[in-house]
Amino acid sequence: MDAALELTVSGIKRIAAVGPLxxxxxxxxxxxxxxRLGYREIADSCLRRLRALIPDRKIIGRKVLLLGYGTLGSRLAAQLRDLGCRVDVVDTDLIALIDAAENGYATYRTAAQALAASTPFLIVGTTGEVALTDADLTALPDGVFLAPFATRDFSALTEGPHRPAATDIPGVGLRFTLPGGRTVIVLGDGRSMNLFEADSIPSQGYDAYRASTLIAAAALCADPDRVPAGLHTAPADTAITDAGLWDAYYDLYAAPGATGRPAAKPAGLTGERPQAVLRRAAIVGYGVAGRLHTEILTALGATPAVIDPKHQDLPASLRSFPHQVSDLPQAVAAGIDLWSICCPTAEHLPVLRAVLAPTRPPAS
Structure with a gap:
């Protein structure tokens, strides 16, 4: 191995722990x-997912305990306060804690101190570390919701001795019963909650980060000996700036008259090579990815049919089917040239089986 790229904070922490590279x-x-760009979209995704999982609960004006005031936590704190929540902050980093205090939040060095001082209805974890210890569990209020936006924050519950006795709440999370009869609900499945049964971050919102990753990888591969051994941020930032990504992003989204649409079709959509005829396409799942695929396939000349069992804002302008693939009329299925499976990942294999069922004609 000549070099590597790491994309996550948890990965950086693991790399730093192994010693010299x-x-x-x-x-x-x-x-x-x-x-500057990615975490804004991540924080927006986190808050949207939180409200989607507990839509029947009052949030405005209520007490929220935020564990971690880093890049993500500080943005979530501001969004929760703008929503009307009363936010308390815990962080072991004193510089971050001072920053939170000077931004007007009640601050505590430990979760135990915060729980002794107030009774939150919601605890948000963004640290990427064990944010609630076994000792902290005894101080949790009855009925509190735990929202993990980093996998390890509530691992004392999700990976500890309490996990086997947890009760699954379909589509919401896990209910734990603690000593004394108190219950707490971990929203999601213990991993980052905005990735739980959701499309997560809109594709357009994260494309700049994906592009920057490719740019950094290309620069590193071109001359891996140029960067010394160790963990570095500056060479990636320099390569991304030199490639013109910031200029392209500004022109696309922020400049006067920006439309959010590229001026030309992406490379590869047109060219001299003959293209297979694409007349009919079926898009399964009309979430963020499904909408994007529908737009792309329409631009390529296909007539899309949209299938979504959840009836997610099915487009009136296109032929749509609010049911399962297996229920699709045979006459319609026979004319499909390409299937685009855009439903949640856990449903991909069952949908693929339905597409490839013996009664279905061969398709791409």
């Missing part, structure tokens, strides 16, 4: 693109 590692997790 023998190869260069570019730190995309702390790159300017992810810090």
């Amino acid at each position: 023998a190869i260069p590692v570019l730190n995309l997790a702390r790159s300017q693109v992810k810090s």
Whole structure:
């Protein structure tokens, strides 16, 4: 191995823990693109997912305990306060804690101190570390919701001795019963909650980070010896700036008259090579990815048919089917040239089986 790129903060922490490195590692997790653009989209995704999972609960005006005031936590704190929540902050980093205090939040060094001082209805974890210890569990209010936006924050519950006795709440999370009869609900499945049964971050919102990753990888591969061994952020930031990504992003989304649409079709959509005729396409799942695929396939000349069992804002302008693939009329299925499976990942294999069922004609 000549070099590596790391995209996540948790990965950076693991790399830092192993000691001196023998190869260069570019730190995309702390790159300017992810810090300045990516985390805004991540925080927006987190808050939208939170409200979607507990739509029947009052949030405005209520007490929220935020564990971690880093790049993500500080943005979530501001969004929760703008929503009307009363936000308390815990962080072991004193610089971050001072920053939170000077931004007007009640601050505590430990979760135990915060729980002794107030009774939150919601605890949000963004640390990427064990944010609630076994001792902290005894102080949790009855009925509190735990929202993990980093996998390890509530691992004392999701990976500890309490996990086997947890009750699954379909589509919501896990209910734990603690000593004394108190119950707490971990929203999602213990991993980052905005990725739980959702499309997560809109494709357009994260494309700049994906592009920056490719740019950094290309620069590193072109001359891996140029970057010394160790963990680095500056070479990635320099390569991304030199490639013109910031200029392209500004022109696309922020400049006067910006439309959010590229001026030309992406490379590869047109060219001299003959293209297979694409007349009919079926898009299964009309979430963020499904909408994007519908737009792309329409631009390529296909007539899309949309299938979505959840009836997610099915387009009136296109032929749509609010049921399962197996229920699709045979006459319609026979004319499909390409299937685009855009439903949640856990449903991909069952949908693929339905598409490839013996009664279905061969398709791409």
